[in-house]
Amino acid sequence: MALEQACIEMFSKPWGSTDLLPWSGTGHSSVPIGELWFQRCDKHGPEPALLLKLLFTQEALSIQVHPNDAAAHGMGLPRGKTEAWYILSAASDATVGVGLKAVVPPEQLRAAIADGSIAQLVAWHKPHAGEVIAVPAGTIHAIGAGLVLVEIQQRSDTTFRLFDHGRARELHIEQGVAVADAGPTKRTIPPRRLNDVRTVLVANPHFVFERVDLPAGSVWELDVRCETWVLAIAGDATIGALQIGVGQGCFIEAQSARIVPGEAGMSCLVAYDEAAPSRDLLRRVDGDDMPRFRETVSPPTGPPQAVLNSPVPSKEARS
Numbered sequence: 001m002a003l004e005q006a007c008i009e010m011f012s013k014p015w016g017s018t019d020l021l022p023w024s025g026t027g028h029s030s031v032p033i034g035e036l037w038f039q040r041c042d043k044h045g046p047e048p049a050l051l052l053k054l055l056f057t058q059e060a061l062s063i064q065v066h067p068n069d070a071a072a073h074g075m076g077l078p079r080g081k082t083e084a085w086y087i088l089s090a091a092s093d094a095t096v097g098v099g100l101k102a103v104v105p106p107e108q109l110r111a112a113i114a115d116g117s118i119a120q121l122v123a124w125h126k127p128h129a130g131e132v133i134a135v136p137a138g139t140i141h142a143i144g145a146g147l148v149l150v151e152i153q154q155r156s157d158t159t160f161r162l163f164d165h166g167r168a169r170e171l172h173i174e175q176g177v178a179v180a181d182a183g184p185t186k187r188t189i190p191p192r193r194l195n196d197v198r199t200v201l202v203a204n205p206h207f208v209f210e211r212v213d214l215p216a217g218s219v220w221e222l223d224v225r226c227e228t229w230v231l232a233i234a235g236d237a238t239i240g241a242l243q244i245g246v247g248q249g250c251f252i253e254a255q256s257a258r259i260v261p262g263e264a265g266m267s268c269l270v271a272y273d274e275a276a277p278s279r280d281l282l283r284r285v286d287g288d289d290m291p292r293f294r295e296t297v298s299p300p301t302g303p304p305q306a307v308l309n310s311p312v313p314s315k316e317a318r319s
Contacts, residue, residue: 002045003240003257006038006052006229006249014167015059015145023054023088023148023247032058038229038249049079049273050207052229052249053151054088061143063097063118063163067179068137072158080137083153084202084209086269087131088233091146097122098133098141099185109182113162113173123184132191132201132209138181150231152271154206200277201269208277210270219286220259224252228272235266244268258285 008024013034020026020033036054066081085096100121104112112118122142127133135141140162143149160172160179191201194210202209214220214237222239229251236245240257244250259266259282272278 001255002040002042002251002253003242003255004041004251005242005244006231006251007041009037009039011035011037015057015061017056017058020056023056036247038231038251040251047155048227048229048251049155050227050229050271051153051155052231052271053153054231054247055143055147055149055151057143057145057147059145060165062161062165062167062169063122063140063142064159064161065140065176065180066137066156066160067158071137071179072156075158077156077158079154079156081154081156081158082137082204082206083135083151084207085133085135085143086150086152086201086209086211087127087129087133088148088150089129090127090148094127094146095124095144096127096133096142096147097124097144098135099123099139099181100183103183106177106182109180110173110177113171113176116163118163134188134202134204136181136204138179139185140176140180140182150233150269152207152209152229152269194277198277198282203276205275206273208272208274210277211267212270212282213267214259214261214265216261216263216265218261218265218284220261221283221285222252222257222259223280223283224255224257224272225278226253226273228252228270231269233267233269235264236262237266237268238262 010033012031014032016032016034018029018032024036034056038052040048068080072080101123104121112121122140160176161169162171162176164171191199193199197213199211200208201211229249231249232244232246234246238260239250242250
């Protein structure tokens, strides 16, 4: 059983930002911060299967790809890396790349990585705030400048760089070609409302990612059976004995907790280690009518999400 305020670990990146407001009040006037990682405060607890992050980009990250579970196991690693992004803010010229414009055979992909022309093969898209983008393992992808986003991922740092904007870091041509699903992304289920307060953003074999919007003046019971991460993106709330506001999160496992939203209510992102949405995750307990669990499809908010796919081995660092 666990209910912990998440500890935040900061990582300096050359593509990061010195302005993290309103997501973090910690000043970094001279050091660009690229990532905030939400970690368990109990250092003696088991390592979580998922990793929740905030990313701040003032420059573009590398074009990269991650192995799936089968490929990772072949490298002696515990898991691959499927991820999903929720866009918090995007500059008017911000772009992300997800998949390729067309199917590219291995020899052509190998040559495009070597000469840098892979940047012209990527399917680029202008993201907008509130959009969710699924990035299954094996998908060639890139995050551009001018973005603040939440990333939920399998806990793995195995990344193969395919293009790095002249930063002179090592590229991983053979490993990247081996694990890449070198083609366009494939359509999958768009975000869908479960009830008046819950929207499923992504559900795959590795995690479920939801947005939850709780109105002021309501009281809720959160019933968690598996590893679960909560990140407030608007408003605030008391969760059990914890108080969380914008940019703050908590870790919950095998625990029930009362949630009381603040005067402005609370919107949060919730990620948990399941393959399908939990019907019993959240119920209203203040006497008002309980929103019924239903499956209604919301209009797509961005590019088609991809489905799982990919091949074989090797390891490296993140952008």
